[in-house]
Amino acid sequence: MQAAPGEAITAAAPQPGEVDGESAPLRVLSGATSTTPAPGKFRILMAVMALVLYALDQFTKHVVLQKLTVGDPIEVVPGLLWWSLHFNPGAAFSMGTQFTVAIAVLALCVLVALMGIVAPRVRGWLTAVAVSWLMAGVAGNLTDRLFRAPGPFRGYVVDFIAVRSFAVFNVADMCITGAAILLIIWSVRSERR
Incomplete structure (x- = not known):
């Protein structure tokens, strides 16, 4: 757009309720949408x-x-991967075996916080995936602690994936680890911005 000779070239500032010079109702009617999905979409994805x-x-x-x-x-992959059944009363790498009840209570608190506080505030795809993986992992191992022998809050977690020179783990552990990696990536990306 050109200004008449002698006039300053300026763009009119958007008025309240306008985005990029177009009113919000007009954008809705014209089918224009924001590039950020609605929070409801994140909740559906996470669930x-x-x-x-x-x-x-x-x-x-x-x-x-x-x-x-x-x-x-x-043996699944010779010299590298086995299916090997283990019952783990502790946390990761079988640490804290004497604190099974405390670990179960902590996991329950974490799951409630994730579902009630963290998940409703998620506003990005990466964090939505990370939080959903974390919820699945915590809930998976918590289910074992609540419902498996020797009793509620003292149940042993079922581990069965054995990799050479590493701990025996399960799908829930993979979810928790994956979530931690995604949250680190999110943190690095946020700092760069």
Whole structure:
């Protein structure tokens, strides 16, 4: 747009309720949308991903309990990967085996905080995926602690994926680790911005 000779070239400032010089109702009617999805879409994404991963964790644990016995690993990739049934009363890497009840209570508090405080505030795809993975992982292992032997809040977590020179873990552990990696990536990207 050119100004008449002698006039300053300026663009009119958007008025309240306008975006890029177009009123908000006009943008809705014209089909123009924001590039940021609505928070409801993030909630749906988180709920679906968390439920699918939680179901996968519980299904795989059910299968290995039917097919495997403790102390009888099945080699999957020679020299690298085995299915090996273990019952873990502690946290990651079998640490804190004497604190099973405390770990279960902490996991329950974390899950409630994730669902009630963190998830409703998510406003990005990366954090939505990370939070859903974290919810699925915490819920998967918490289910074991609440409903498996030797009793509520003292139940042992079912682990069955054994990698050479590493700990034995499960799908829930993979979700928690993946979530931690995604949150680190999100943090680095946020700092760069």
